[in-house]
Amino acid sequence: MSEMTEVKKRKLKDEIYLKNRILVEGVAFEPNIFKNNMDLGGAVLEQVNVLFSRDKHAHPETEFPACILTPEGNYRTQLRWDQSSPLSLKYEDGQYNLYDRGKLSVEKVRFVRRPDYYKLKASDGTPMRTIAVDYGHGALFVSYSNECSLKDKGLDCLFCNINATKSIYGEAQGISWKTPQQVGETIAAGYKEGFDHMTVSGGFIAERREVEYYIDVAEAVQEHTGLADFNGTACVGAPLDFSVFEKYKAAGFRTIATNLEIWNANVFDVICPGKAQQCGGRQNWLNAIDEELRVFGKHRVRSTFVSGIESKESLLEGIETLSEKGVVVEASQWNVNVGSPLEGHRTPTQDWHWDVFEKTALCYKKYGFTWEELRSGLAGTDSVSHDLFRLEQGISVDKWA
Helix, strand or coil: CCCHHHHHHHHHHHHHHHHHHHHHEEEEECCCCCCCCCCCCCEEECCCCCCCCCCCCCCCCCCEEEEEEECCCCCHHHHHHHHCCCEEEEEEEEEEEEEEEEEECCCCCECEEHHHHHCCCCCCCHHHHHHHHHECEEEEEEEECCCCHHHCCCCCCCCCHHHHHHHHHHHHHHCCCCHHHHHEEEEEEHHHHHCCCCEEEECCCHHHHHHHHHHHHHHHHHHHCCCCCCCCECCCCCCCCCHHHHHHHHHHCCCCCCCCEECCCHHHHCCCCHHHHHHHCCHHHHHHHHHHHHCCCCCCCEEEEECCCHHHHHHHHHHHHHHHHEEEEEEECCCCCCCCCCCCCCCCHHHHHHHHHHHHHHHHHHHHCCCCHHHHHHCCCCCCCHHHHHHCCCCCHHHHC
């Protein structure tokens, strides 16, 4: 590799590090900074809070951009509003500038382009932007339910704010339960535009109802796209009856996801009481992942960890163990969301997360994962670990910027 190429690579890695800092610290700005100053909801992709809100403060009356782009590398970075952040966004002389502790960090900040299907409505009049959202790099994310039944049992995962998000944004943004027909029409519209992967997820519902719904969604997507293999991921809880995995595969889902969230057994029971008590306990989750590997195959099963709640040693042990088995593991940075039971706590430092992300990217390489396998197995591939993996592999995704 030439000296110039090494210099370019170092510069891009610095941008990924800035992205990591933005995700940890959030960004401070005045909530009306985007009003009348950008084509938000026109040319610029807006936040649609279909499952979780990423901001520290609620703002149902005001829409914000979903993501910003780093200057050189086009690394998508979620815009997380936090008025206490040392990072600040200002609108000056017709452009947005990012400051770090008062010092100019990024001049003329760019924002992610809004996909065309966001302008469309399903046949029943429901805006497609509320049915499937743009998760980056060709991925569409469907949250069939914007609530979780664990709340009624007092068993919510402590990091989660799905029910709070529904209370804050559900009515304001018109977000509700998605029918298979709505999903099929929206995915078809997105695929015509160039998207080519979808994930279906949501809160806890009855196991039997979940299986039936996912099968209906698969049939609707196949009908409207004309694709037998629509590159879909079914994100499900660990069932008590493992025979359902064959049904998900037969329905047409290419990959499956069962998110363990926490590796340490004791911390799992405390942080995820519903998953521990309603799904046969942590060992049943591990057994479910093993069975998914048998049914779907290596590199076609995903499990996500919430990175930052348990010790780094424990988290990395989980990432390594599952990666070695062939599970697509994601270290999803813990963002302390508004309305979650852990609201008010802090995620670890940017360097703590950076170390986890670097080691996760190394696991992808060590155990032979390809970029396309990661992209097909994950809900979205715009985390820091994926940016690092792409940089090392020399893979460009500029077409999705």
